[in-house]
Amino acid sequence: MARKFFVGGNFKMNGSISSIKEIVENLNKATLDPNVEVVISPSALHLLLVRDSLRQGIEVASQNVFDKPNGAFTGEISVSQLKDSGITWTILGHSERRTILRESDEVVALKTKYATENGVGVIWCCGESLEEREAGKTIDVVSKQLAALKAQVSDWSQIVIAYEPIWAIGTGKVATTEQAQEVHKAIREWLKTNVSDKVADETRILYGGSVNEKNCGELSKQADIDGFLVGGASLKPAFVDIINCQKQ
């Protein structure tokens, strides 16, 4: 099955009302490759502004969501609140949340289960640190993260996997096409062995980490790279070039 190319923009904790409006205007007037699924993820404070002003055909993701329906959970956002606001995706397990906010593999898996079972798609992130890569543990680390996910999740159809090596995030140090393809292929093989041929075949695996308009073309040609999760460059006009990278 042909997997639809997917480009996500993770704005992280960046942007003001005026700069976010500018990004949305730029996307609204751009000619975008219709064969690419685009999802942008502003901070929680800007979700509604973006949803209300963004063109049809681009979806919006939160950067986190909680795994309880509602109630006394100060500071959290629920899946039903997202859906009520027209937010159809969430990012979960980003390395910044795993490391800085100490979310465990299990917490990430439980949130992913809750979101997917309640109708919100998940861009589920995984990836190794520099130390782990240098110790030759990359595939082990990613496999352990996947195993924790598999322990909770049964419906994989609403999950997009983002492989984001921590050493490549925000550093300008992009993984080589070979390094990225090797891990993406290993993730697909893991899905084939541990979940099913169908899930391995259909699940999009995105690469994230210093993707820009210059390196996206080569990366996009790799057999197991089905798109990108873009941080810094998603805040710039060049994000359009990344979305359209297969056309160039």
Ligand SMILES: O=C(CO)COP(=O)(O)O
């Ligand atoms: O973390 C990322 C996307 O989620 C990648 O960030 P950069 O593209 O800024 O390296």
